[in-house]
Structures are given as structure tokens and as C-alpha cells.
Amino acid sequence: MSQSSRTDAESAKPRKLLLRALAGERLPVPPIWLMRQAGRYLPEYRETRKDAGGFLNLCFTPELATEVTLQPIRRFGFDAAILFSDILVVPHALGQKVWFQEGEGPKLEALADSRDLTRLSPTALHDKLEPVYETVDRLSSALPDETTLIGFAGAPWTVASYMIEGGSSKDFQKAKTWAYGDPEGFQTLIDLLVDATSRYLIRQVQAGAEVLQIFDSWSGVWPEPQFRRWCLAPMAEIVRRVKSEHPKVPVILFPRGAGLLYADVAAEAGADAVSLDTTVPLAWAADHLQSQVTLQGNLDPILLVAGGETFESSVESILDRLSGGPFVFNLGHGIVPQTPPEHVAKLLDIVRSRPS
Numbered sequence: 001m002s003q004s005s006r007t008d009a010e011s012a013k014p015r016k017l018l019l020r021a022l023a024g025e026r027l028p029v030p031p032i033w034l035m036r037q038a039g040r041y042l043p044e045y046r047e048t049r050k051d052a053g054g055f056l057n058l059c060f061t062p063e064l065a066t067e068v069t070l071q072p073i074r075r076f077g078f079d080a081a082i083l084f085s086d087i088l089v090v091p092h093a094l095g096q097k098v099w100f101q102e103g104e105g106p107k108l109e110a111l112a113d114s115r116d117l118t119r120l121s122p123t124a125l126h127d128k129l130e131p132v133y134e135t136v137d138r139l140s141s142a143l144p145d146e147t148t149l150i151g152f153a154g155a156p157w158t159v160a161s162y163m164i165e166g167g168s169s170k171d172f173q174k175a176k177t178w179a180y181g182d183p184e185g186f187q188t189l190i191d192l193l194v195d196a197t198s199r200y201l202i203r204q205v206q207a208g209a210e211v212l213q214i215f216d217s218w219s220g221v222w223p224e225p226q227f228r229r230w231c232l233a234p235m236a237e238i239v240r241r242v243k244s245e246h247p248k249v250p251v252i253l254f255p256r257g258a259g260l261l262y263a264d265v266a267a268e269a270g271a272d273a274v275s276l277d278t279t280v281p282l283a284w285a286a287d288h289l290q291s292q293v294t295l296q297g298n299l300d301p302i303l304l305v306a307g308g309e310t311f312e313s314s315v316e317s318i319l320d321r322l323s324g325g326p327f328v329f330n331l332g333h334g335i336v337p338q339t340p341p342e343h344v345a346k347l348l349d350i351v352r353s354r355p356s
């Protein structure tokens with residue numbers, strides 16, 4: 001059991017807000033945190049990043065990764081801190097070459113077809129990810145009592161897409177062509193990722209992560225049958241494996257772009273919450289999803305850049321429509337570097353000053 005949940009059990013203090021919402025409780029003021037809340041929109045992050053000597057170095061130096069995780073907590077007092085790392089540390093730990101080009105995003109030595117799978121090996125997984133577990137451990141003692149610690153990983157499809165495309169992609173042509181043309185070979189890669197990701201997340205819980213989120217940022221590019229096979233089934237299997245070791249750890253899934261298939265994710269994946277992307281209609285989500293899972297989301301990150309009246313009324317409308325059931329305020333995707341930090345402060349003001 002993590003140190004912070006022990007504190008909860010031993011004292012009569014109310015449990016942390018995020019844990020209450022994820023347990024299905026409707027709260028007058030919802031907990032709030034933001035995807036990618038540590039990052040380039042914060043001057044203090046840019047300062048730490050400058051001295052870290054490369055992005056992966058920042059992820060793998062526990063002292064620095066702990067510092068950047070805490071920066072948005074100190075500045076804004078979010079209800080949760082998300083471990084500072086990246087979804088691509090898993091391919092790195094499997095032996096694939098991964099690097100981050102300043103201003104260009106992630107780059108990987110691409111896998112061309114299933115023969116390249118021999119380049120991957122899970123044997124050094126935990127050794128290579130040890131600094132991440134140490135960061136989780138440090139964070140679980142460093143965080144304020146009321147702040148929940150979230151661990152995370154990428155979903156197998158999203159991670160596989162970077163491994164095959166060699167970086168970001170517009171149309172996922174290489175990864176999709178592989179999956180359509182050689183489903184058995186592609187399944188081998190997905191299975192390898194299900195296994196590594198489950199082991200990685202279980203270790204994060206053992207190190208002190210109290211909640212897990214799985215990011216399937218590119219799940220919206222598939223027709224329904226492939227969404228079920230390459231996105232829903234692997235995420236459900238990871239949830240099953242994590243919960244068989246740690247039945248009580250809440251899991252949030254983010255199947256971005258899933259559309260109507262959010263209903264199947266909510267009903268079938270065994271998760272405690274789903275994180276809604278910006279396009280999901282709120283009345284539909286409240287009617288079809290919220291009786292089964294806690295909802296998280298879904299402010300457009302660009303509204304947080306724009307600020308002003310539309311931003312404020314959109315925040316109010318999300319609160320109006322989703323506060324009738326268990327709910328966690330968040331964005332519909334990660335915060336962008338152009339976001340003025342004052343707008344984030346304003347967002348917290350609105351959410352917290354308006355009990356519903």
C-alpha cells in the first residue's frame with residue numbers, strides 16, 4: 001500500500017477528492033488536474049529542461065522528474081500530480097532507439113515489419129525503467145496529503161504507432177498497412193506491449209502510484225473491428241492484469257477519438273473512468289456513460305489558450321452537464337505550450353468557486 005493511502009486509512013481525514021470521484025462519488029466541487037500539466041507552458045519547466053541535457057534524461061533523472069512533476073502542483077494546487085515521464089520510455093526499455101528532437105517531437109528507429117520484432121526484448125525492462133519507479137517513490141512522499149499521484153503508460157496501439165512510423169504521423173499509413181496486411185505479426189507486437197505495459201504499471205503502483213491512466217491518443221483512426229482488436233481488447237487486458245495484482249487501484253482510460261465506441265469502452269474494459277476527448281457530446285456522455293464509469297474531461301485545450309468569454313462559458317457548461325454524476329474536470333487532450341499560465345489559474349478559480 002502506498003504511503004499516502006495508508007495516511008488516509010489511519011486518520012479520519014476525508015479521502016482524497018480524486019479517489020472519491022473515481023470510486024463513483026458525485027462531489028459538489030469536482031477534482032481537477034490537466035493532461036500534460038507539467039511542460040513547456042511553464043517557465044520553471046523550461047528552465048529545468050534547459051539544464052537536463054535531453055528530454056529522456058529529464059525522464060530518467062528522478063530528482064529532475066520529481067521536480068517538474070511538482071511544479072504545477074506548487075503553482076496551481078491541482079488535486080492530482082501525474083508522474084513526469086513519456087509513453088515512449090516503454091519502447092526505449094524494450095531496446096528500440098528513441099530520441100527527442102527539440103521542436104520536432106519524438107523520433108524512433110522504425111520497425112519495418114514483423115522480422116524487426118527480434119530487435120525488441122523485455123529482459124531489461126525493469127532495469128531500464130528503475131529511475132521512473134524511483135521518481136514515483138520520491139513523489140509519494142513529497143506530495144501534499146490531499147494530492148493524488150497518477151502513474152501512466154501509453155496504450156499498445158498508440159505506442160506501436162510510434163514504433164512503426166518512427167515518430168508522429170498524420171495518417172498512420174505504415175502502422176495500419178502492417179496491421180491490415182500481417183495481423184498475426186502485428187498481434188505479436190501488441191501482445192509484447194500488453195505484457196510490458198502491464199508489468200510497468202504494476203511496478204508504478206508498487207512504488208506508490210494511487211491511480212493509473214492509459215493514453216490511447218490515436219485510437220480514433222480505426223474502423224470498429226480494428227478499434228476492438230487493437231485498442232479496446234489490449235487496454236481491457238492490461239486493466240485485467242493490473243487489477244488481478246492490485247484490485248483497488250482505479251484505472252482511467254483515454255481512448256481519444258473513439259466516438260460512439262466510448263460506450264463499449266465504458267461497458268467492457270473494466271476501467272473505473274473514461275477521459276472524454278473534446279468532441280464527445282456531453283449530454284450523450286452523461287446519459288450513456290456516467291452510470292457505469294466516472295467521466296473525466298473535456299475542455300478544448302485551445303480554449304485554455306484563447307481565454308475570454310467562450311472559454312469561461314464552456315467551463316460552466318461542462319460543469320453543468322457532467323456534475324450530476326461522478327466527474328473529474330480535465331481537458332479533452334494535453335495542454336499546449338502556448339497556454340498562458342494565468343488562464344490555468346482562472347480555470348481553477350471557476351471550477352472551485354462554483355459548487356453545484
Ligand code: 1CP
Pocket residue numbers: 034035036037038039040049055082083084085086087088100102103105106152154167168169215217333334
Ligand atoms: O520538449 C519537451 O520538453 C518535450 C515535450 C514533452 C513533454 C512535456 C514530451 C515529448 N512528452 C512530455 C511529457 C509527457 N508525455 C507527459 C508528462 C506528464 C504530464 O502530463 O504532465 C505525459 C502524460 C505524456 C504522454 C504522451 N507522450 C502522449 C499521450 C498523451 C497525449 O498528449 O496524447 C503522447 C502521444 C506522447 C508522445 C510525445 N512525447 C512528446 C511529444 C511532443 C509527444 C507527442 C507527439 C505527437 O503529437 O505525435
